[in-house]
Structure formats: structure tokens, C-alpha cells
Amino acid sequence: MCGTPVGSGGPSREARKTVTSLFIDIVGSTELAERLDPEPLRELLDRYFAACVSAVGEYGGEVEKFIGDAVMAVFGASVTREDDAVRAVRAAAGALGALGALNADVTASHGVRLEARCGLCTGEVMVITAPDGGFRVVGDAVNTASRLQGAARPGEILIGERTAAVVRGHVGVEPVPRMRLKGKAAAVPAWRVTDPAAGERDGPGTPGAPLVGRDDELHELGHGLRRVRDRGQVCLVTVLGAPGIGKTRLVGEFLATLADGAAVVLRGRCSAYGRGVTYAPLAGMLHENWAGLAGPVSSGSEAGARAVRTLEAVMAAGEPAGVEEISWAVRYLLEELGGERPVIMVWDDLHRAEETLLDLIDDIATWLLDVPVLLLCVARTELLEIRPAWGGGKPCASTLELGPLTREESARLVGELAAHAEVQSHEHRDARERIAVECEGNPLFAELMLDLFADTAPGPVGTAPVSIGTAPGARIPPTVHALLSARLDQLPDDERRLVEMAAVAGRDFSHDTLRAMAGDEGADVAAPEVVNRLLRRRIVQRVDRENLRFRQSLLRDTAYAQTPKAHRRRRHLFLARGLGRDGEGRLAFACHVEAACHLQRDLLPGDTRLPDLAPHAAGVLIEEGERALRRKDLPAAAALLERGRALLGAGDPRRLAVALHICDAWLGMQDAERCLAVLAAEESAGGDGRRTRITCAIQRCVVALRLGLAPPEAVRADADRLAAELREEADDDLIWCRYHQLRAYLHLTGESAGADASLRHALARARAMRDRYEEDRLLCAICEVAKWTPGRLGEGLELCAALSARFAANRALLVPVLVTRAYLTALAGRIGDARRTLGAAREHAGDLHLDLADAAVLEMSGVVESLAGAHDRAEELFRRAAAALRAAPRAPDADTAEAAAARELFHRGRTGEAAAALDRLVRRAAGPGLRTRIAVASLRGRIASAYGRHDEAVAMVAEARELSGPVDDPCLAGDVLFDAAVVLRAAGRSGESADAARRAAGRYAAKGATLLVSRVERWVDGGA
Known part of the structure; x- marks a missing residue:
């Protein structure tokens, strides 16, 4: 004993x-x-x-x-x-x-x-x-x-x-x-x-269980493949069932019955281990078959080379491509493979998949046309709890639920x-x-x-x-x-x-x-x-x-x-040490350490110490989370960053920045509750109390402003109060980077120069921190603001050229850069170049299914066509942009695009329709933005003038000029002044009209908008 x-x-x-x-x-x-x-x-x-x-x-x-x-x-x-x-x-x-x-x-x-x-x-x-x-x-x-x-x-x-x-x-x-x-x-x-x-x-074990009683299901799978082959279309077949019911055995038997060369078979499996690793099943699928895939995909074309680079990055977990870029590359792969014979993509244990991977499969089923692909998904019935509408609305989709x-x-x-x-x-x-x-x-x-x-x-x-x-x-x-x-x-x-x-x-x-x-x-x-x-x-x-x-x-x-649990903890740590902190096993290393930390907390709930490997594992998860954040895979980013933060001690200097990035991910998903919960948790964790409190207060202001939780005036007052505390934090790059971003958001309502200055201050702080994520998003924001700043368009075009090279591998960030370049190019009078630039942006946005970016491209295309005088085409584009914005989840309002469409109706001589469109917009809009209010007032002045109601017209353009007073966008100010010039001339007030026209031309010239300057000069000389 x-x-x-x-x-x-x-x-x-x-x-x-x-x-x-x-x-x-x-x-x-x-x-x-x-x-x-x-x-x-x-x-x-x-x-x-x-x-x-x-x-x-x-x-x-x-x-x-x-x-x-x-x-x-x-x-x-x-x-x-x-x-x-x-x-x-x-x-x-x-x-x-x-x-x-x-x-x-x-x-x-x-x-x-x-x-x-x-x-x-x-x-x-x-x-x-x-x-x-x-x-x-x-x-x-x-x-x-x-x-x-x-x-x-x-x-x-x-x-x-x-x-x-x-x-x-x-x-x-x-x-x-x-x-x-x-x-x-x-x-x-x-x-x-x-x-x-x-x-x-010894030799292998005995064979697995024989397949019994599944003849009908085998026939259904065969029918799905025949339909794919004969009709050249994508079919989504989902095999559902309880654990042990025979799902994998059924699919294995089906694949075993295929004749040699009958189809290209790609198989990947989702794992509960290491949640948040979105594309691991895809990477495994590619690794197993890459020798036979790379050649057909590359095919000597630029698109093929891009697809190969993207897929290789997925396998190597290298510099991440965007979510949409990966989706496009997979569709491109399937298009190339499906040109010769059907493709069967088997996704095992799909109930364990990340949301983004489910989106990828849904994307393939929805957007891949005229390609023979059988998407064979194997999952427990929990999949329908995650995605109740899985497979719904697809032209070729079916579900086989295996019963006892x-x-x-x-x-x-x-x-x-x-x-x-x-x-x-x-x-x-x-x-x-x-x-x-x-x-x-x-x-x-x-x-x-x-x-x-x-x-x-x-x-x-x-x-x-x-x-x-x-x-x-x-x-x-x-x-x-x-x-x-x-x-x-x-x-x-x-x-x-x-x-x-x-x-x-x-x-x-x-x-x-x-x-x-x-x-x-x-x-x-x-x-x-x-x-x-x-x-x-x-x-x-x-x-x-x-x-x-x-x-x-x-x-x-x-x-x-x-x-x-103690044994699991030791084994996880042993495996982690064997894998090492770098190379192919780095993510598995982090997952093993993470598991060990959770087990240690269970075993020693009062002990806050972490294993010595925890900081390194946290770094791996944080890095993966920031990769996901850069490619805009927001659910995975939030999960990975949160897991990384859990492995950081209370005093780890990385905690605060990680918390902010988690908040950014939830902010991108417009989840205010989780944004605020992340900040509250970080404050309660301790660490540098004052620094954490100030930074979280700044970020709460950003959340409130961007998600409409508080009026801008209240947020501005909070920001002013925080400014007094920041004087003691002059050397804290993180605090100032976030504070300058808050100021930029506050300036965006009309002070674009102030927004630009704040963004550039924030960029300097981000560079001091060597934070690539912050740098990229700040550079993109600076580029977008360049459309409205008083700075000359030549400077903006130089920035666009530099960022086009920087974001060549990240088309999600490249699209807004191209939109800005197209606008500035059109202002310079190069309409053809602007159209070509927007064509490239439209192709990228379409490839990646970037709904909001696509709407932005449509809206800017309307601007360019309007500048070119193609008002019928411009109206169509503005209406399409407005519809896309209204349909997209978490989209900004479509009021500006609808106001622009109404102006195009006016330019086409359809004055009554333009007036009715404005009335509908005003009735529907809930608190329209400043630029929309300016556009509505200015256009109403033109409409009233066209109907001979000159006093009303003069009053409306005066209102527009008053509204635009705080706005430093030269082109917007020039547009309002030019409308005033037209209205004043029609009202018989020639001197005031000439002054307004001269000032409009001056505003356009200050921006370098030669096309608009020429338009004013032609009008002054008696042209249209």
C-alpha cells in the first residue's frame, strides 16, 4: 500500500x-x-x-x-x-x-x-x-x-x-x-x-468499417458530379450527420469509385485545434497537390502569376493577401483546373471552419460561373447552427443528411x-x-x-x-x-x-x-x-x-x-519547445503554449504566472492577428489578437496596442459593445494605469464618433479635455498616434487640411513605433483625404503613385488609392486616363467582391463622366452607387450619391425630375451630412433659377455658400461659387455674378483643377 x-x-x-x-x-x-x-x-x-x-x-x-x-x-x-x-x-x-x-x-x-x-x-x-x-x-x-x-x-x-x-x-x-x-x-x-x-x-491495421446502407447517398453524390461535368457548373453538396454516422466513410467510398483521371480531387480538413487560423484547410489542400497545380495556374499570364503568389503566401503563411484576393486566387485556380476536367473540393469537418472560410466556399459557389466544380462539404449538423441558411439560394446546392x-x-x-x-x-x-x-x-x-x-x-x-x-x-x-x-x-x-x-x-x-x-x-x-x-x-x-x-x-x-490537465500542460509545452518559435511550426508552437497556459490557469487559478514561452507564443498569435487585420479578415483578426493578448502578462508593454487593434477589428464590424468591452477589460487588467486610461479614453471617443454613439460636439469636448492630459505624455507614440487619428475624424466634416495634418502626425508616430498596420491604414486615409485638401493635385498624384507601388500586393488598399488618382487625374483634364484608372479599380473591386469599394468606384466614375459632360451616363453611375450603398451592410449613407444623381438630371434638362429627386432625398435622409446639405441647397438654387424664381434661387445659393464657409475643399467651394455665379447672372446681378465666377476659378486653380477652371472661363466668355 x-x-x-x-x-x-x-x-x-x-x-x-x-x-x-x-x-x-x-x-x-x-x-x-x-x-x-x-x-x-x-x-x-x-x-x-x-x-x-x-x-x-x-x-x-x-x-x-x-x-x-x-x-x-x-x-x-x-x-x-x-x-x-x-x-x-x-x-x-x-x-x-x-x-x-x-x-x-x-x-x-x-x-x-x-x-x-x-x-x-x-x-x-x-x-x-x-x-x-x-x-x-x-x-x-x-x-x-x-x-x-x-x-x-x-x-x-x-x-x-x-x-x-x-x-x-x-x-x-x-x-x-x-x-x-x-x-x-x-x-x-x-x-x-x-x-x-x-x-x-508492423504493417497497417485492419480495414475500416465497410459502407453499408448508403447506396442512395452514393448515387446522389454521383449525380452531383455528373451534373457538374455535363452542365459545366458549380454544385455545392453538403453531407451532414451526427458524429460516427459515416460521413467521411461515404465520401471516401465515393472518391474510391472514381475512374483514374475522372476529376481533380482536392481535400482539406478543418480542425478545432488552433481556431482563428482561417486558411489552414486551404493551405493543407494546396500543399498536398501543389506540384500538379502550380503549372496549370501560372500559365504565363500576369493574372496567373498573381494567383500563384497569393496561394503560395497562403501555404507559407507569408505576407498576407487580402481576404478578397485569396478568394479570387482560389476561383482563378478552379477556373484553370476546370478547363480540362471536373474539380472536386472536399472540405472535411466544415463545422469547425472559421467564418471567413465559410465565406470563401460560399463565394466560390456564388461567383464561379461555367466551371465544373463539385464543392463537397462534410460536417456535423452544428454547421446549420452556425449558418442556418447554408447553401440556400444557390442554383445548384443540395444537402445529404445521413440518418441511422x-x-x-x-x-x-x-x-x-x-x-x-x-x-x-x-x-x-x-x-x-x-x-x-x-x-x-x-x-x-x-x-x-x-x-x-x-x-x-x-x-x-x-x-x-x-x-x-x-x-x-x-x-x-x-x-x-x-x-x-x-x-x-x-x-x-x-x-x-x-x-x-x-x-x-x-x-x-x-x-x-x-x-x-x-x-x-x-x-x-x-x-x-x-x-x-x-x-x-x-x-x-x-x-x-x-x-x-x-x-x-x-x-x-x-x-x-x-x-x-497537468500532463496535457507538460506535453503541450514539450511539443512547443520541439517546434521552436520560428518557421513552419510557429503557429502550432503558439497553439501548444496557449493550451498549456489555459491548463495552468485551471490547475493554479490563484497563480498569475505564465510559462516562459508565453510571451513568444503571444507574439506569434499577435502577428497572425495583425496579418488578418491587414487583409481585412476581421473575425479572424479579433480572435487571434484576443488569444495573443491572453498570453501577455499584466505588465507586458504590448497589451495596450493589441487591445487597440482588437478594438479596431470590432469597430470594422461595427460591434460597439465588443469595442467597449475590450477597452474596459484592458483598463481592469492594470499595467500602466494612467497610460492605459488615457489611451482607452481616446479610443472610446473614436468608437463613439465612428459608430454614432455620441454627437460630434460631445466627442469634440471630450477630445479637448483629453488634450490637457496629453501634455505630460509627449514621448508616448501610441497615445499620440491614436489622439491624432481622433482629431482627424473630427476634422473630416469640413476641415480636410486639419484632417490631413492630424493623419500625418499620426503617421509619424506609427513609423516611430514601426507599426506596419497603422502605417498602411494611415497612408490610405491620407490618400483619400487628398481629394478634398487645399493641397495641389500634383502632390496628391505623387502620393498615389507611391502608394500604388506599396499596395500592389494588397488590392483592398489599392482600390481607394486608384479612386483618388482617377479623381485628381480628371481634374487635370485627362479624362481618358481617369477612366482607365477606374477600370482597373473596378476590376480589382469586382475580383475581390469589395462591395463598398465597388460603390466608391461607381460614384467616382459618375464624377468623371459628369466632368466629361456625359450626364446621362453619370446619372446612371450615381444611381448604381447609391443602390449599392443602400444594399451593403454597415455602409455609409447614400445621400451624397443621390444628390449627385439629381444634379445630373438637372444637367440633362429634366428639371422637374431633379426637384422631385431632391424632395425624396430630404424626406428620407435622417440628418444628412454637411456635404449633402451643401449640394442640396446649391442645386435647389439652380432649379429655382431655371423656373424663374430668382429671389428663392439667390437665397438658396447664399445658404449653400454659408454652409460651405467652414469647408476647405477648394473644388466644393468652387462648385458652390460657380452655381452662385449662374444664379446671380440669371437674376440680373451681373457684378456679383462676375465676382463669384472669378472666385470660383481661383478656388479651382488653387487645387490645380484645370478642367474646372476652363469650364468657368468658357461660361464667362458666353459658353455653356
Whole structure:
């Protein structure tokens, strides 16, 4: 009997369980203590204990106690696992392996070499668990393991008879002569572990469950492919069903029936692991097939080269392309591939996908025309909770929801599975019939129930499994979770431990990963023999020679959840250290550290310390989040940045900037509640209290102004109050960068020069911080403001040229630059160049489905056509822009575009229609902006003048001039003055008219708008 005392404070829980006990002890500890000073000895033993604890934890065991230099661990005490014994053996081997790695260090530093030996025994014990989680294990297996450890040689692992029975096939073992052990009445049979990795070198396991009762669904999938092929169109087919119902098996069977070369098959899988990594399934799909894809896609064209660069960036997680750019590149890829034969894109586990990936698939189904593509989506029914309208409104979309098998189909399935499991004799018929009933038509239930039944039969070590001992009876679990838990509970320790290691690694894992994890923990569970036992049990399957995968993601999830949190934490940290902080594994590194941090918080809720790797992992997640932010993948950006912030300590100087970027993402999604919650959370986290308070106050003003939570006057008053506090923060680039942006937003109502100056001050601060995200968005904003500033258009065109080069790979930012360039070019009289520039902008916006950008292009196209005198075309474009703005979610108001369309009606001589359009606009508009009010007043003056109502006309243009007084946009001021000149001349006030015309020309000339200057001069000279 061994164990720590069970704490008081409530009743203890007792359970009779099968566990595997493991003892690890240092050989020659007395001599070691004699040679070393107590301080280095303590350090050395601490590292040895840590290695043992890590090894035990990695495989799901629990260290019950330390006895001198010995470590006692128990496998199966808290949770009974099918592979408890295998895990224990591999933990022993992992501990010994870790000791070897430790020796490489301590031999040089301390001049000593540590050796250990291990003993394991599996048997029934009583587990007494206290309310506080402490436990005691009472039983012969504990004492026998201790005695086997004492009888082992240095570096040797000895195991008892029952342990050998359950690890055979996973671990190489050989019998040793029966041993006389202290306290045992009879000699004890024992086995020596010879090859902890023996199972890895065996062949693959038995085939998966046969496909039964799915003929109709197979026909439907075939029909979908024929429709794609014959009609040359995109079809979206979604296969839905509960876990284990056979979705993946159905799709696999369908793909297996395809003739060679019948279609290009691309397959990607979404994972719950590392949420927020939007395009990982697409990257995996491309990686697997890139050798055959790159050539057809590139095809020597500029568009092909752009698509290749974008897709390579997705695979490499390099400088991100925008969301829309990636979507366009995927559509381009499919167009090229679909020119020769149909393409089948299989998206497995789509219920785990990020929203942006769902948007990508929806985008393909909606916008890809005349291309034979079958989008085959495999998901649990939770997908419809995420997207209730999934597939709705598509011309070719269908859903196959797999239901349970019939009783007859279940019996047939169980019969076929029984042939593999050797559960076929007459005496087993009752068990088979019971399984067919109790599996409730779920193929996975049936397969695992039969495996559980077959695995429990007794048999001597070294013989083939005898299939049946007793019928499953009440041991058949009623739910998937209970079934998988029981399935895992039946695994021998070594297998169970390997499963838990693999579960921490993820659904997919490699032999190298398992060996490394086992070595780190001094365990021997990664032996080929053990892996092959898992293959034969159909728990894992081979992906290729080096890689394995859990057959069921739910099985992996269950194994992970049943692994003690402390062990999960250690394994995650071990895997993180193995992956490193840079290169291809950097995101997996961050996810492992993130998981370890969450587990540590669960284990030590009062301890605010984080693992030493946490700051580096935070940096990776933050960098990925900022990539998503730059490509405008706002949901992923918010998720990744929030995850990164959670790994930063309260005093980390990065926290505040990250919080602001999270707020920016929610601001872009117009979610005021989450914007404010992010800022409140950052203030409550502590850190630099004054700095955080001021910065968050500034950002709250920005949120209030942009989302209309407060009137501009109130926000301006708050900004003025904050200005007094900022005098003490002169060197804080972050605070001033955000404050200047706030001032720019306040100036935008009319003081464009002030907005430009504020944006440039903010840009200088962003550059001082080396914040590329801030730089890019500020440069884009400066470029957009250049349309309205008093600065000459030549300066604006120079800025447009520089930014066109900077944003060449980010078309989402390039489009507004092109819109500004087109406007300034048209003002200079180069209408043809302006039209060509807008044509390029329209193509980019269309490729990327940028609704708001497309509306901006339409509106600017209307401006250019109006300047060219094509008023009918201009009116059409303004109306299309207004319609697009009204239809788009989170769009700015369409009032300015509607006012411009009314002016074009007036220019076309349709004065009554123009007046009616203005009346409708005024009735509908809720608080129109200043520029709209100016445009309406000025046009009403022209309309009144056309009807001979000259006093009214003069009053209206006077109102427009008064409204435009604070506005420093030279062209807007010139437009109002020119309207006044026309109205005043018609009213017989020639002197005032000439003065207004002269001043209008002066305003246009100050901007460099030669086209508008010429228009005024022609009018003065008597032209139109």
C-alpha cells in the first residue's frame, strides 16, 4: 500500500479499478550523494524528478508520491484507459530516454551519470479519492511494481504478467526467469521490455468499417458530379450527420469509385485545434497537390502569376493577401483546373471552419460561373447552427443528411465487422445481435462496441486474442462520449498513454513526434508494436509512412479530455519547445503554449504566472492577428489578437496596442459593445494605469464618433479635455498616434487640411513605433483625404503613385488609392486616363467582391463622366452607387450619391425630375451630412433659377455658400461659387455674378483643377 494521505473535509470516493503501477528509481543514489555537494545534488534530482513527472504526465499517468529517490506513478487511477499498461511502459521508457538526454548535460557539468530502472505491474486495486482530488491506491499491483523495479538492472524495464498481456503487440517484450520477490509467496512471472517502439514497424491495421446502407447517398453524390461535368457548373453538396454516422466513410467510398483521371480531387480538413487560423484547410489542400497545380495556374499570364503568389503566401503563411484576393486566387485556380476536367473540393469537418472560410466556399459557389466544380462539404449538423441558411439560394446546392442505419443494415454491418474481429461463432450470436440493436444505427457505435467486446476476452500472453469472454451487456455505453470513454478505458496502458500523447499533438501526428514525446518522458510507448496495435484496433490509421491520424476526431477529443490537465500542460509545452518559435511550426508552437497556459490557469487559478514561452507564443498569435487585420479578415483578426493578448502578462508593454487593434477589428464590424468591452477589460487588467486610461479614453471617443454613439460636439469636448492630459505624455507614440487619428475624424466634416495634418502626425508616430498596420491604414486615409485638401493635385498624384507601388500586393488598399488618382487625374483634364484608372479599380473591386469599394468606384466614375459632360451616363453611375450603398451592410449613407444623381438630371434638362429627386432625398435622409446639405441647397438654387424664381434661387445659393464657409475643399467651394455665379447672372446681378465666377476659378486653380477652371472661363466668355 502506497500513497499520500487522503485529505479530510468530506467523504472520500472509492473505486475498484484496473491500474498499472510504475516505479522508477535511480541506481546508486548513495554513491551519487557522496560525490556531490548538496546544492548541485538537489538541482540534479529536481531535474530527474521533473523528467520523470513529465514522462508520466505525457502518457496520462499520475505521480502518486516520491519515495526517497523513487517515483511512484499510477496509470488508470483517475480515469481507466484502455492503454494504461502500454502508457506506463512507454512512460518508463520515456523517463529513461529523458534521463539519457539529461546525462548529456550533467556528465559535462557535474561529472556524473545517472542511471535508473523501472518496474511495472497491472492489476486490480482500490482507488480512494478525496474531495480535494488527492488519492490513495491500495493493492498488490503497487507492491509488485516496486519489487520488479528493485529486481531490474540499470536501464531496464521489468513488467508483470498482466502488463505483458496487454502491451504485447505494442511493445517488444521477452520473458525472464520467474523471480522470487520480497514478500511474495510464489515466484512471479516477469517480462523485460526489449523494444518500446516495436509496434511502429508492423504493417497497417485492419480495414475500416465497410459502407453499408448508403447506396442512395452514393448515387446522389454521383449525380452531383455528373451534373457538374455535363452542365459545366458549380454544385455545392453538403453531407451532414451526427458524429460516427459515416460521413467521411461515404465520401471516401465515393472518391474510391472514381475512374483514374475522372476529376481533380482536392481535400482539406478543418480542425478545432488552433481556431482563428482561417486558411489552414486551404493551405493543407494546396500543399498536398501543389506540384500538379502550380503549372496549370501560372500559365504565363500576369493574372496567373498573381494567383500563384497569393496561394503560395497562403501555404507559407507569408505576407498576407487580402481576404478578397485569396478568394479570387482560389476561383482563378478552379477556373484553370476546370478547363480540362471536373474539380472536386472536399472540405472535411466544415463545422469547425472559421467564418471567413465559410465565406470563401460560399463565394466560390456564388461567383464561379461555367466551371465544373463539385464543392463537397462534410460536417456535423452544428454547421446549420452556425449558418442556418447554408447553401440556400444557390442554383445548384443540395444537402445529404445521413440518418441511422436500419436494424437490418446494422446487423449486416456488425456481421461484416465480426468477421475481422473473429466474433463469428454460434455462441457469439447473441452478443452480435445485442450490438446491432444497441448501436442505434450508428456505424461508429457498432464498430467500437464490437472492438470493446473482442478486446476483453482472456487469453495467455503470446496467443492470438480469444474473441469472446462475456457478452457486452450493461457495459455497452448509451452515448458516443460514454462509448469512446469506455473504449479508451479498455486500452492497455501503453496504448492509452500513446493515444493521450497523440491527442495532445492533435488529430494528425507523426511517428517522430510520438518518439520525441516518449523520449522526453522516459517512456517506451512510441514503439512500432504499440502503434500497430492501435492500428489494428482502428483507433488510428496511417496517412503515409511517417504520419498517423485518429480515425475519429471525437475519439481524439475524448482521449484529450480524459488526460489529466497537468500532463496535457507538460506535453503541450514539450511539443512547443520541439517546434521552436520560428518557421513552419510557429503557429502550432503558439497553439501548444496557449493550451498549456489555459491548463495552468485551471490547475493554479490563484497563480498569475505564465510559462516562459508565453510571451513568444503571444507574439506569434499577435502577428497572425495583425496579418488578418491587414487583409481585412476581421473575425479572424479579433480572435487571434484576443488569444495573443491572453498570453501577455499584466505588465507586458504590448497589451495596450493589441487591445487597440482588437478594438479596431470590432469597430470594422461595427460591434460597439465588443469595442467597449475590450477597452474596459484592458483598463481592469492594470499595467500602466494612467497610460492605459488615457489611451482607452481616446479610443472610446473614436468608437463613439465612428459608430454614432455620441454627437460630434460631445466627442469634440471630450477630445479637448483629453488634450490637457496629453501634455505630460509627449514621448508616448501610441497615445499620440491614436489622439491624432481622433482629431482627424473630427476634422473630416469640413476641415480636410486639419484632417490631413492630424493623419500625418499620426503617421509619424506609427513609423516611430514601426507599426506596419497603422502605417498602411494611415497612408490610405491620407490618400483619400487628398481629394478634398487645399493641397495641389500634383502632390496628391505623387502620393498615389507611391502608394500604388506599396499596395500592389494588397488590392483592398489599392482600390481607394486608384479612386483618388482617377479623381485628381480628371481634374487635370485627362479624362481618358481617369477612366482607365477606374477600370482597373473596378476590376480589382469586382475580383475581390469589395462591395463598398465597388460603390466608391461607381460614384467616382459618375464624377468623371459628369466632368466629361456625359450626364446621362453619370446619372446612371450615381444611381448604381447609391443602390449599392443602400444594399451593403454597415455602409455609409447614400445621400451624397443621390444628390449627385439629381444634379445630373438637372444637367440633362429634366428639371422637374431633379426637384422631385431632391424632395425624396430630404424626406428620407435622417440628418444628412454637411456635404449633402451643401449640394442640396446649391442645386435647389439652380432649379429655382431655371423656373424663374430668382429671389428663392439667390437665397438658396447664399445658404449653400454659408454652409460651405467652414469647408476647405477648394473644388466644393468652387462648385458652390460657380452655381452662385449662374444664379446671380440669371437674376440680373451681373457684378456679383462676375465676382463669384472669378472666385470660383481661383478656388479651382488653387487645387490645380484645370478642367474646372476652363469650364468657368468658357461660361464667362458666353459658353455653356
